[in-house]
Amino acid sequence: MTGFRGMRFVKDLIKRFTPQRESLTGNESVSDKQLEEVTPTPTTLTVMKRHKWSLALGVSAIALTGVITFTGHQYVEAGMNDVYHVMLDGKEVGIVSDNKIIDDYKQQRPIAVQKDFPEVHVVLETNGVTYTSERAYNVKTDDEGVLASLNQLLIPQPVGVALKVDGKTMAIVKDKQTADLILDQVSAPFAPKAKENAKVAALSASMGEDIATAPSELQKVEFVQQVDQVEVSIDPKDLAKPEDVVKKLQTGDVQPAKYTVVEGDCVSCIAKKLGITKQFIYDKNPGLQDDKLKIGNQLDVTVLKPPLSVKTTESIVKNQEIQYDTEYVKDDSQRVGVVEPISPGKNGLKKVTIQVTKVDGLLTEEKLVDEEIIDKPVTAKVKKGTKVVQGEGTGKFAWPVVSPSISSTFGVRWGKLHKGIDITGNKNIMAADNGKVIETGYKSDYGNYVIINHLNGYETLYGHMSKVTTTEGTIVEKGDKIGIMGSTGDSTGVHLHLEIHKNGSLENPLKYLNR
Structure with a gap:
């Protein structure tokens, strides 16, 4: 007898017992205790003995079914794996066996691509690569195939940095590092050399001291115009050479201009004629003294128009003498105009701090911001006539x-x-x-x-x-x-x-x- 037939036999046997139980009680309200007191009839015992072997086979069938089910579950579970569906912008590319494969790819692939393009900065956008996990039975994965597909689908994009001055693009360079280097080279000539981090010592003032070139402490370097760096997609042939960009920002591509002195010329006359200042002529021609010009001499009157101007704020500290006062003591015994020293005076000393502002190295503003008395002057006393x-x-x-x-x-x-x-x-x-x-x-x-x-x-x-x-x-x-x-x-x-x-x-x- 099969397990299935054995199970049906058991069910039928139970059904048989159920009417007998009801007939013994006579109604549905008989208690369980009363039922337990009912003695089986000889007929019932005979039936149970007759089907005793069939009942055993049914129970065995049930047990065998459980074993088969358990064994099948174990077999299926052994074939289950965690797999990962890889998508690019929501569209499935393939299935891989480990999510770490994709994580490593997103990190390493842009680096590998950049090495293939050493002359230009490239961007490989991998943010669109995502994956979802699934636990599935006997699913085939293709790690190498998925990575090969991503390599074909993800296209490297060359990018550069647009260097803008007051919103106007002056040049496109390789990257931000190159742009920063260019700006440093533009500003470098106008920053006091080797004094940026040094405390300036007090200087002795003299008539020959040039405040425009005096040692100073750099407080700030900035550009007069608004400078922006914007990353843009490019064609590699559009990249400018850094040295060309520096020259363009410093000169505005202006060509040198010379003026030849003629008879009757003076510095003021030339300045008025050319629409420039006397100071500009003196600045461009350091050898020029006062207003001495020679006919035939050539003056540099090149007016550069740099699109980018460098503004520096510097602090100059120097010592300045303080003239002593003279106290006059009236003496009626002295005639008018007679002066007789009583005690000598002595000059004092003060430290003055001057803030200097320059644009492209030219002095545009200076301001006395502080002074500190180092040595007070001593007043002289002089005796003189009363008149x-x-x-x-x-x-x-x-x-x-x-x-x-x-x-x-x-x-x-x-x-x-x-x-x-x-x-x-x-x-x-x-x-x-x-x-x-x-x-x-x-x-x-x-x-x-x-x-x-x-x-x-x-x-x-x-x-x-x-x-x-x-x-x-x-x-x-x-x-x-x-x-x-x-x-x-x-x-x-x-x-x-x-x-x-x-x-x-x-x-x-x-x-x-x-x-």
């Missing part, structure tokens, strides 16, 4: 404008001496000390000017006035108004140019004026 000479100065100068700010200091500028200091502030100009106005007028370099003799060896000059409000021969006292600030003559903006002369020699006004 005061009208207009005689005290020897101690006051600022000639209210709320003064220095826009240019004393010293050499690109081979030419700046004889005083430039001051901005309140527009009313006042006498710096008692004195006598000995000269007023107009000169091309000073514009409207006033000279005051302080009758003690000192003279002061006030230049670039928009209006002179005093006259020659007038006796003025310290603080008297003598004019209004302007921008006449060779001036780049509204300011006062102040000079101090002592016994005919130029003096640095900062020696006498303190903040």
Whole structure:
């Protein structure tokens, strides 16, 4: 008897017992205890004995079925594997046996491709490569085939960096590293060499010192224009040579220009004729002194138009003498004009800090930002007659404008001496000390000017006035108004140019004026 037939026999036997049980009870409400007390009839026992072997075969069949099912499950499980469906942009490429194969491919393939294109930067976009896992029976994988398909489907794209100035593309270069190197080369000539990280020592001021080329501490280097680097797809033949890009950014492809001096020429005349400044001519021609020109000489008047300008902010620290004051002790026993020293004076010393701004190496702005007294001056004492000479100065100068700010200091500028200091502030100009106005007028370099003799060896000059409000021969006292600030003559903006002369020699006004 088969296992299936044995199972049916058991089911039929159970059905047989069920009516017998009901007949014994007589109704559906008989308790289980009562049923247990019912004694099987001889007929029932006979039936059970007759089919005893069939019942055993049925149970055996059930057990055999379980064994077959368990064995089949184990066989199927042995053929199950984890596989990975690989997709490119959502479309299946194939199946691989290990996800690490794809992870390694996405990491290593761009590196391998770049080695094949050493002259240009390439991008291999692998973000679209994804995979999903599946546990399946006896699924065939093809690791090498999938990788070969990805190699055909993923196309390397050459890219470069567009170097833009104020939104205009100047050139396309290999990569960001190349672009940064180009910008460094453009700015390098204008940064103080070997001083970027060094603290500047205080310098001794002298008339021959050129503030434009004096040792300085670099505070900031930046470009005047907006510079951007944008990655773009390219054709490799579009890449520019770095050295050509540097030259283009520095010169704007401008060709050199020369001017030949003719009879009657002067620096101011040439500057006006060409629409440039006198300072530009002096800057481009370092050997040119004052206004001395020779007929036939050639001047460099090349006006470069670099599309990219370098702006540097530098700090210059130097020592400056402080002129001592003189205290006059009146002596009625001395006649007028007799002076007798009592005790000598001594100049002091201060450390001044000047912030200098340059564009493409040319000085565009300077500002006195700080000064520190190192050694205080000692006041001299002098005995003199009691009669005061009208207009005689005290020897101690006051600022000639209210709320003064220095826009240019004393010293050499690109081979030419700046004889005083430039001051901005309140527009009313006042006498710096008692004195006598000995000269007023107009000169091309000073514009409207006033000279005051302080009758003690000192003279002061006030230049670039928009209006002179005093006259020659007038006796003025310290603080008297003598004019209004302007921008006449060779001036780049509204300011006062102040000079101090002592016994005919130029003096640095900062020696006498303190903040």
